[in-house]
Amino acid sequence: MKTTLSGRRAIAVAASVGAIALVLAGCARGGGDVAPTGEDTSAAVEPSPGITDTTLTFGISTPLTGATAGPGNCTVDGALAYFGTKNAEGGITFGDGKTRKIEIKSYDDEYNPEKSAANFNQMVADGVFAAGLGLGTPTNRAWREAAIEADVPQVLVMTGDPIFSDRTESPVQLGLVPIYQQEGAAFGEALVANGQPHKVAALYQNDDYGKGYLQGFKDAVAGNPNIEIVKELSYEPGPASSTPNYLEPQVTELAGTGADVFFQAVSVTPRVVENLAKAAAIGWTPIWFLPSNTASPGGVLTPAGVTETTYPGIYAVGFSEAAAAPPFAESEAGKAYFAAIAEYAQGPEQDGKAFPHCVWSWIGAQILEQAFEKMTEPTRDSFLDALYSIKGFDAQFAFGSIDTTVDGLPAIQTVSLQKFNGKGYTNVDVVG
Amino acid sequence: MKGYDAVVSNRWVRLGAFLVVLVVLAVLPLVADPFTNQTISHIAVFAVAILGLNIVMGFTGQVSLGHSFFVGIGAYAAIIPIRDWWGGPLAEGAIVIGFVLSGLIPGVLGLLIALVTVRLRGLALAMVTIALPTIGLPLAQKFSDFTGGNEGISIRRLDYVGADGQVHKGNPFAAGPGLENDQWQYYIVIAIALAFFALAYFLVRGKYGRAFAIVRSNEAIASSMGVSPYRYKVLAFTIAAVYGGIAGFLLIVWGQFTSSETLAFHHSIDLVIASIVGGAGSIVGAVLGGVFYVTVSQIMNGLQLSIYTTLVQGVVIILILFLLPGGLASLPRTIRRLVRRGAAGHSVEAGHAADSASGNTKTQVQPSEERNT
Amino acid sequence: MPLLELVDVTAFYGPVQVLDGVSISVPEGGAVGILGANGAGKTTTLRAISGTVRAGGTIRYRDRSIRGLKPERVASLGIAHVPEGRGTLGNLTVRENLMVGAYLRKDHRQVATDVEYLLDLFPNLRERIRSNASALSGGEQQMLAVSRAFMAKPRLLILDEPSLGLAPSTARNVYDAIGRLRRESGIAMLVVEQNANLAFSVVDSVTVLETGRSVLSGTTAELRGDDDIRRAYLGG
Known part of the structure; x- marks a missing residue:
């Protein structure tokens, strides 16, 4: 009897909750979302979310924890430093005449696409005006189409994936850093330019990274009878390639071809170190090409025991000044940069020079500032129009000027071939 | 205390509470903002994955460090048919095929793997399960033409021919008129998740759950009771694989994206941690594990303190391991035990009795006749 | 025809032969004890019956061979095995253990x-x-293990040293209960025991094993009169 009674009571409670919920549903959302228009029709346009007369919120989804946390924190810190400085000076004067401070919100994606997709949802909920600057191909890919659907700009992302700079595929996106193909092509062009015959051996990671580098190189040397690619070997990315000495058999095999140029697109730093040591050890001394992310003098070449004279040349491609190089720290801009990093960076143990991404983020922030200064309406459309029309802008620390007007290319287009000089890199035009 | 226990264990009260939860889940998305709906859906995706892990680890006592493999395979099995067929004559049928395959393919793989591996114990089994994602990830990258590799597959903007004969971009999981996308996706995810939670509930409450508990507790006794440890371990592993795969499908409904990264080994560890935090031996624990997995990083993002996320998670895990070995799901039981211990003065005996009396993770051993006694 | 019959059963642990011709017969409703020193093969004999050890020779139960069947198959035929030590599920309550038995x-x-x-x-x-089974005393756990096995409603209950590790008075209590269980239910039993006095309180006949071989069989009445048995197992 008691059971039945309390049972009925429970069902009654459930029913009333249901009724209340249904009533609530009656005044569901939509009511709250639709802003009362009518009154202010004379005002030019409805501002996009994330922008007021005094602030603009910019979101960065990037790895802040996990294996990629070092570079990931840099992608936030460069912007924090740049806009922190600007905000302290009063803010940035936008194209509509209003002065706004820039608020950076960072979101950790752990280099996990599912987290970056969730971060995008959160950024929309937090009302960011635009987002970007974060690193990572799969993580940026995970919300690329969601950004298009929601019409939220996803700009100046740090990935060499060309899709972000393809205006048809990615109408609200723009890449910041050169695409893999550009780096490969820069080396190819400089190799052609020396006019000598060369036999090229290639070792590349069998994914968009490795294939992108190699494709850029091939396109650049195509049709040139002097350049012959004598052998290409590839390997699968993944845990196996973290095995020590995993790629040394390939290096030995390629050495057997007698090639005088070794084009290597390997992204696993320890393997690059081993390969650099191995080739010299077995008496193979070709000209080397290394991608920008595995060419660090301190992180790769020195540990490999390589000096200026070990090989006839070690070439890499750069697109920004290295914060670790002494001239950088001595320049006025460099001093301001380090001061701003010291003041505003939030990443753990951030010195602004351990990873180049801090400088890249600083460059990205300058490009954003250009767009802000040009946008005439407080809308995302106006922002994108402004962002896509920057030409001839000389950003601090970037090689060459910024040009965002070319469909298919990212904001930083000028890449420079660099040759290892025993300590750092020197820009060169020709291989040899 | 007795009165409180009587109310909580009353069948009608439980049914009423369940109905309230159902009604709230049904009405909430109409009222809540999109991000809330997306977050609840996200939690449900991982609750299903963790539930699978709980069945194999918590209920049956096998170590599985390769669960992300099944989630990743399920996600591929769901998204590839949709990518390839949704815009064509199959239309929405592609989604149904994706759903079926997302359970079937991981299930068959799980069965085959289990037939070979469940005789292994402890470390050996752990090593084999680790091998799944570590082999699966490079394979997925190698066949990148099919899997999208590192760049992944996104199906938010698929080509289809509209009524006007023109090619449009469309999202297979876009809502029809009357609902927003986040609401529609919420309903799909929650409905499927609820169905699989109900299945798991009846599974562990019934004969199979009892068999799992016996196998976990003592395989020799299981054999002597007529319960084949081998058969039930294979069964649990297979069910876990199916749940992982279905979570993969739900991941696609929620985010319309997957990449080889979904398979990665460290996500298996994330899932194991979430399972332990929620309570590996409990169905509710799977939900709490999902809440932990999704909301800790979101809260840390919201506070703009996400560089400390790992630290916070670590502290939570250590606290749970020391204070609540049964996970968050055992919190009410622990509180009741502490209250009773206080009420019973210094009688350790009473504490013991209360501990085991309220052991809600274990009641599945009792047949239904016994539950209300 | 006996309920369970072992004829010349052999078994190996790797290269080591542990059973070398064990013959035992348990009649329907009867109770048989297996006596023997440590290492004589008593536990292995039980394991050979329950299918957890691979065996040679003849093992027949209700006139069909059960040699080589999986343990769970043997159990489903009505043979319940209480293994050596504590045959309880420690993380389940007493009631749950009993219900497990009735699985x-x-x-x-x-x-x-x-x-x-x-x-x-x-x-x-x-x-x-x-209470959780793990919180019980040794004697209580043994009682629970026997009860759990009994809950399966077996025709034959196989007990492996129920007195192991128990205080003499506790062991006595356990055996008293086993004896009552047998008298009241009429269930057949096969009991391994080192303490022959305890065994004799329950069983009707006894087989003595030495180094894996049956060396002597007889009713308890016959064996009580045997001086050798008295000296070796009954304490004079």
Whole structure:
């Protein structure tokens, strides 16, 4: 009897909750979302979310924890430093005449696409005006189409994936850093330019990274009878390639071809170190090409025991000044940069020079500032129009000027071939 | 205390509470903002994955460090048919095929793997399960033409021919008129998740759950009771694989994206941690594990303190391991035990009795006749 | 025809032969003890029956060979094995352990009656009904293990040294209850025991094993009169 009674009571409670919920549903959302228009029709346009007369919120989804946390924190810190400085000076004067401070919100994606997709949802909920600057191909890919659907700009992302700079595929996106193909092509062009015959051996990671580098190189040397690619070997990315000495058999095999140029697109730093040591050890001394992310003098070449004279040349491609190089720290801009990093960076143990991404983020922030200064309406459309029309802008620390007007290319287009000089890199035009 | 226990264990009260939860889940998305709906859906995706892990680890006592493999395979099995067929004559049928395959393919793989591996114990089994994602990830990258590799597959903007004969971009999981996308996706995810939670509930409450508990507790006794440890371990592993795969499908409904990264080994560890935090031996624990997995990083993002996320998670895990070995799901039981211990003065005996009396993770051993006694 | 019959059963642990011709016969409703020193092969004989050890020779149960069957198959035929040590599920309560025993049974009403019967037989267990098995004393655990096996409603109950590690008075209590269980249920039993006095209180006949071989069989009455047996197993 008691059971039945309390049972009925429970069902009654459930029913009333249901009724209340249904009533609530009656005044569901939509009511709250639709802003009362009518009154202010004379005002030019409805501002996009994330922008007021005094602030603009910019979101960065990037790895802040996990294996990629070092570079990931840099992608936030460069912007924090740049806009922190600007905000302290009063803010940035936008194209509509209003002065706004820039608020950076960072979101950790752990280099996990599912987290970056969730971060995008959160950024929309937090009302960011635009987002970007974060690193990572799969993580940026995970919300690329969601950004298009929601019409939220996803700009100046740090990935060499060309899709972000393809205006048809990615109408609200723009890449910041050169695409893999550009780096490969820069080396190819400089190799052609020396006019000598060369036999090229290639070792590349069998994914968009490795294939992108190699494709850029091939396109650049195509049709040139002097350049012959004598052998290409590839390997699968993944845990196996973290095995020590995993790629040394390939290096030995390629050495057997007698090639005088070794084009290597390997992204696993320890393997690059081993390969650099191995080739010299077995008496193979070709000209080397290394991608920008595995060419660090301190992180790769020195540990490999390589000096200026070990090989006839070690070439890499750069697109920004290295914060670790002494001239950088001595320049006025460099001093301001380090001061701003010291003041505003939030990443753990951030010195602004351990990873180049801090400088890249600083460059990205300058490009954003250009767009802000040009946008005439407080809308995302106006922002994108402004962002896509920057030409001839000389950003601090970037090689060459910024040009965002070319469909298919990212904001930083000028890449420079660099040759290892025993300590750092020197820009060169020709291989040899 | 007795009165409180009587109310909580009353069948009608439980049914009423369940109905309230159902009604709230049904009405909430109409009222809540999109991000809330997306977050609840996200939690449900991982609750299903963790539930699978709980069945194999918590209920049956096998170590599985390769669960992300099944989630990743399920996600591929769901998204590839949709990518390839949704815009064509199959239309929405592609989604149904994706759903079926997302359970079937991981299930068959799980069965085959289990037939070979469940005789292994402890470390050996752990090593084999680790091998799944570590082999699966490079394979997925190698066949990148099919899997999208590192760049992944996104199906938010698929080509289809509209009524006007023109090619449009469309999202297979876009809502029809009357609902927003986040609401529609919420309903799909929650409905499927609820169905699989109900299945798991009846599974562990019934004969199979009892068999799992016996196998976990003592395989020799299981054999002597007529319960084949081998058969039930294979069964649990297979069910876990199916749940992982279905979570993969739900991941696609929620985010319309997957990449080889979904398979990665460290996500298996994330899932194991979430399972332990929620309570590996409990169905509710799977939900709490999902809440932990999704909301800790979101809260840390919201506070703009996400560089400390790992630290916070670590502290939570250590606290749970020391204070609540049964996970968050055992919190009410622990509180009741502490209250009773206080009420019973210094009688350790009473504490013991209360501990085991309220052991809600274990009641599945009792047949239904016994539950209300 | 006997309920269980072993003829010249052999078994190996790797290269080591542990059973070398064990022959035992348990009649329907009868109780047989296996005596022998440590290492004589008593436990292995039980394992050969329950299918957890691969064996040679003849093992027949209800006139069909059960040699080579999987343990769970043997169990489903009505042979319940209480393994050496504590045959309980430590992380389950006493009641849950009993219900586990009834896992294969369909007669749910009779299950409840049987639980009550066992709790009457072992009042200690009734007191600890909601305790985890791991919290019980050694004697209580042994009682629970026997009860759990009994809950399966077997035709044959195989007990491996129920007195192991128990204080003499506790062991006595356990055996008293086993004896009562046998008298009241008419269930057949095969009991391995080192302490022959305890065994003799329950069984009708005894087989003595030495180094894996049956060396002597007889009824308890016959063997009580045997001086060698008295000296070796009954303490003079």
